[in-house]
Amino acid sequence: VKSRINNMYCMAVFTLNAKMATAPYNYSYIFKYIIIGDMGVGKSCLLHQFTEKKFMADCPHTIGVEFGTRIIEVSGQKIKLQIWDTAGQERFRAVTRSYYRGAAGALMVYDITRRSTYNHLSSWLTDARNLTNPNTVIILIGNKADLEAQRDVTYEEAKQFAEENGLLFLEASAKTGENVEDAFLEAAKKIYQNIQDGSLDLNAAESGVQHKPSAPQGGRLTSEPQPQREGCGC
Amino acid sequence: LQDSNSSNTAQGSWGYWGNWGKSILSSASATVASVGHGISHAIEKAETSLGIPSPTQLSSEDRDLNGGKTSPTKEGESSSPVLGALGMFSTITNVVQSTKQGKTVISGGLDALEFIGKKTMDVIAEGDPGFKKTKGLMSRTSTLSQVLREAKEKEEQRTAQQVTKDMEKKAHYGMLFDEFQGLSHLEALELLSRESEAKVKSVLTALSGEELEKLKLELEEIKEAFSLVEFDDEEEEEKKEHEELLKELTAMLEELHVSTTPDKLVRARKAAHECIAGLSCDSSAPTQDAEKEEGKESEPEVVNTESKEKTTSVEDIHTSAIRSLAELTARSIEQFHKIAALVLHSQEQEAVALALIRAKTLLRMTIMLCKEVSALSKQFTSCLTTVGVKEKPEVLNPLITGVFLEASNSASYIQDAFQLLLPVLEVSHIETRMNTLQ
Numbered sequence: 001v002k003s004r005i006n007n008m009y010c011m012a013v014f015t016l017n018a019k020m021a022t023a024p025y026n027y028s029y030i031f032k033y034i035i036i037g038d039m040g041v042g043k044s045c046l047l048h049q050f051t052e053k054k055f056m057a058d059c060p061h062t063i064g065v066e067f068g069t070r071i072i073e074v075s076g077q078k079i080k081l082q083i084w085d086t087a088g089q090e091r092f093r094a095v096t097r098s099y100y101r102g103a104a105g106a107l108m109v110y111d112i113t114r115r116s117t118y119n120h121l122s123s124w125l126t127d128a129r130n131l132t133n134p135n136t137v138i139i140l141i142g143n144k145a146d147l148e149a150q151r152d153v154t155y156e157e158a159k160q161f162a163e164e165n166g167l168l169f170l171e172a173s174a175k176t177g178e179n180v181e182d183a184f185l186e187a188a189k190k191i192y193q194n195i196q197d198g199s200l201d202l203n204a205a206e207s208g209v210q211h212k213p214s215a216p217q218g219g220r221l222t223s224e225p226q227p228q229r230e231g232c233g234c
Numbered sequence: 235l236q237d238s239n240s241s242n243t244a245q246g247s248w249g250y251w252g253n254w255g256k257s258i259l260s261s262a263s264a265t266v267a268s269v270g271h272g273i274s275h276a277i278e279k280a281e282t283s284l285g286i287p288s289p290t291q292l293s294s295e296d297r298d299l300n301g302g303k304t305s306p307t308k309e310g311e312s313s314s315p316v317l318g319a320l321g322m323f324s325t326i327t328n329v330v331q332s333t334k335q336g337k338t339v340i341s342g343g344l345d346a347l348e349f350i351g352k353k354t355m356d357v358i359a360e361g362d363p364g365f366k367k368t369k370g371l372m373s374r375t376s377t378l379s380q381v382l383r384e385a386k387e388k389e390e391q392r393t394a395q396q397v398t399k400d401m402e403k404k405a406h407y408g409m410l411f412d413e414f415q416g417l418s419h420l421e422a423l424e425l426l427s428r429e430s431e432a433k434v435k436s437v438l439t440a441l442s443g444e445e446l447e448k449l450k451l452e453l454e455e456i457k458e459a460f461s462l463v464e465f466d467d468e469e470e471e472e473k474k475e476h477e478e479l480l481k482e483l484t485a486m487l488e489e490l491h492v493s494t495t496p497d498k499l500v501r502a503r504k505a506a507h508e509c510i511a512g513l514s515c516d517s518s519a520p521t522q523d524a525e526k527e528e529g530k531e532s533e534p535e536v537v538n539t540e541s542k543e544k545t546t547s548v549e550d551i552h553t554s555a556i557r558s559l560a561e562l563t564a565r566s567i568e569q570f571h572k573i574a575a576l577v578l579h580s581q582e583q584e585a586v587a588l589a590l591i592r593a594k595t596l597l598r599m600t601i602m603l604c605k606e607v608s609a610l611s612k613q614f615t616s617c618l619t620t621v622g623v624k625e626k627p628e629v630l631n632p633l634i635t636g637v638f639l640e641a642s643n644s645a646s647y648i649q650d651a652f653q654l655l656l657p658v659l660e661v662s663h664i665e666t667r668m669n670t671l672q
Contacts, residue, residue, distance in 0.1 A: 065422055098429045099422060
């Protein structure tokens with residue numbers, strides 16, 4: 001009986017796999033995202049909500065970086081988001097800096113109920129600016145918006161901080177799912193817009209964007225060159 | 235095959251095999267390069283058009299052929315066109331040929347080829363003496379993840395274009411490997427590795443005199459521990475229970491001084507073995523001992539082959555094999571990536587000797603994981619042989635070959651990922667040294 005069940009399980013996997021093998025692979029771009037911010041602000045939960053549409057109540061500390069992917073649509077173009085969810089613990093900071101390279105978008109997250117996580121934003125922003133390219137789209141996200149009663153950072157001041165630094169801004173809740181979708185989409189729209197108006201050069205190393213040759217409107221027939229670096233990257 | 239044995243006397247006992255290898259090389263690489271067909275197709279074409287022996291026979295009779303063998307393939311020889319036969323790896327071939335060093339990723343792959351189907355692969359390698367075998371060397375101009383990504387993209391394109399039912403059923407290793415986040419973890423590991431490498435270089439240029447010489451010697455020692463020794467997969471290992479494997483891996487992680495668990499990796503392995511058990515192939519297969527063990531776990535020997543053939547097709551077993559290999563490999567790479575991250579962040583005061591211990595432990599882990607991959611592929615292929623006993627060779631053979639080849643790829647990714655850890659250990663060792671000096 002058990003072997004029969006196992007067998008059925010395998011068959012289920014096959015079928016699922018066969019379906020997945022066709023449809024979702026048809027996308028035109030890959031964008032690399034990074035999620036950064038203090039420990040416990042809900043980075044992994046935002047990612048989980050975005051990819052699984054579920055809230056993860058207790059989430060283990062991330063070691064180094066974890067990954068998630070989802071295909072979205074912007075202006076009729078299918079885009080695959082390859083999301084790097086970095087560890088927030090201070091002790092990992094030196095390691096996680098290595099992962100910024102070649103990101104097209106960065107989600108910089110703080111917790112609206114913990115002022116310290118907001119105060120650290122300038123340090124996160126410095127890293128993001130220094131370690132990515134000038135065209136990297138950064139979106140500021142105030143997470144845990146469902147905990148209005150415990151609010152410690154006002155919407156207005158965060159909005160102002162975002163404007164001063166040229167960041168997109170949203171308050172979101174990984175728990176309720178509010179604005180989570182939008183956070184990832186807004187950044188993608190901005191990146192796509194940068195591609196369209198030519199300000200993001202896909203040929204540049206570390207643009208964080210890979211154009212797929214199968215894209216309907218054509219395009220270059222080779223894949224994006226990976227970042228090529230020499231010398232010290234510390 | 236009888237016929238072949240008599241006809242190959244002129245070329246030496248390996249002549250027949252040699253031809254087989256060469257034919258695959260030319261024909262398969264041409265096919266893949268020009269048309270861009272998938273692995274099975276390319277091999278199928280090579281096989282049917284050239285009348286090579288069936289992989290089934292190869293795998294069962296290699297011992298006989300090996301009897302009179304006087305190793306025609308030198309250790310240092312390997313081949314690039316072989317990779318044309320690997321379907322998705324046609325891209326790799328290009329990369330290799332376009333780099334000056336001529337030894338990228340592939341070199342590791344050839345170790346693995348040997349490891350998995352030693353005899354078979356030796357012969358394929360015989361076809362091209364142009365490339366020197368170097369172990370797990372990464373080229374400066376391209377990275378493993380880049381090569382893999384390109385290969386995967388080709389697969390994706392093909393899949394997107396050909397939506398026939400037949401194509402839907404084919405398993406795509408590269409895409410699955412990516413789905414299990416293997417590619418991402420590899421890319422992340424590469425980032426850590428390259429940054430570490432740069433740091434090591436800058437430290438070495440800053441030092442001089444005795445201090446420098448001493449450090450260089452120590453680093454050399456660590457590097458030596460990273461050279462993969464030939465390991466023998468002929469010796470039949472007892473099949474490990476999951477608990478045993480878990481225990482061993484956990485012990486290794488403790489030796490490495492990293493606080494992470496091998497749970498995900500062991501789960502992937504367990505899932506693969508449960509899948510094989512679910513396919514419950516007949517115990518008349520060559521690896522009957524292993525199968526029996528699985529059989530015990532699930533059900534006594536009441537199952538009969540007839541009914542199973544109806545429920546599980548050879549294509550399904552093949553898909554399952556490729557999927558399992560892709561998952562196990564992705565989890566192995568993930569494990570290595572986590573180890574790298576933890577070694578780099580480690581803040582506790584470490585012993586100077588730790589780097590060397592770590593290197594040796596990582597080598598053992600690599601060998602162990604490669605053996606797991608090998609064992610898994612053997613179980614799946616023996617399952618294919620049993621279930622597909624009534625299939626036509628042109629249906630069955632490409633499937634068996636495909637599993638062996640993807641298994642060899644899996645082993646080569648694992649070995650390359652292992653090599654990426656060297657700079658990480660070096661930089662960690664340098665930091666420890668600096669601390670002790672202060």
